[in-house]
Amino acid sequence: MSNAVTFDTRTDTAIPVESPLAFSYRQSGAPRAGSSSRVQLRERAMLGHLILRGGAIVLDEAVRDVLGISLPGKPQALVQDTSGERSIQWLSPDEWLVIVPGGEEFPLETQLRERLGNSHYAISDVSGGQTALEITGEAARELLMKAVIYDVHPSNFPVGKGVTTVFAKATTILRRPSEERWELVVRRSFADYCYRWLLDAAAEYSVNVEQ
């Protein structure tokens, strides 16, 4: 194992932890629309986000051993395990975003470091820096078309694709893990802004926010 200093960012002590949107729920509320709603919004809070950087071949072997998913080598690709809870997304030719259920990121990082040894790579835990917003419902694509500069038509954006692009002037990662589900990975500092933008843009589809 390399001599990198690592630490678990999740503490065992009773320090209160809030999702990036906790402030927004208090400040802007969380509309409930019931059955008339055409767009549903849900934060997938407290997930483990890791950024992997390094050569594709070296990382692929390690990730396959540890996580059981192969590293997507194709640009814009997003792969998931069978449960859909763990995913790896191509961000750039030498950079990938791994999202795993909350609490798994530190053991995963440690295992990867052990497996990778002294190879040339970098792993950064960015769990605290970003959060995932899930958009579902029949008007989800229509809603995205208002804010995203990228073409979200199914012919250009099939399931299993993810891009880093501009959402309402903010840099976000937009991905499509399944047919009816879209995911926005936003910076923590932009979470409130994006949330309020989404509430405003989705008001006409009577947005339903699940907390």
Add this chain to the structure above:
Amino acid sequence: MFYIYCPYCGEHREEEEFHPKGQAHIERPKDPEACSDEEWGNYLFFRNNPRGVHHEMWVHAVGCRKFFNVTRHTVSYEILETYKMGEQPSITADSQKQPREPAAVSHQEGVRA
């Protein structure tokens, strides 16, 4: 609104995602200590400003955040090609000379009329 082809992402992306970063293919002198002031000054401060084909560095700032090269026509603003870092352009001012000249002339006449 126009699209630029990112050679790393392998697709055309919105111009808003990119930033220009100046002239491409600037080589740092191998031995800076041995440079004359003029050579070093030219390397640091002086850039080409051609009328016609120009090779520039751009960065896909919002996407993959990689630098790549763009061959651009500074009169028509047309992007002739994009290629990865470390590669050489297939379109240069010399290779463009023959087919470009007549088109440029007819364009000027069109403006005058």
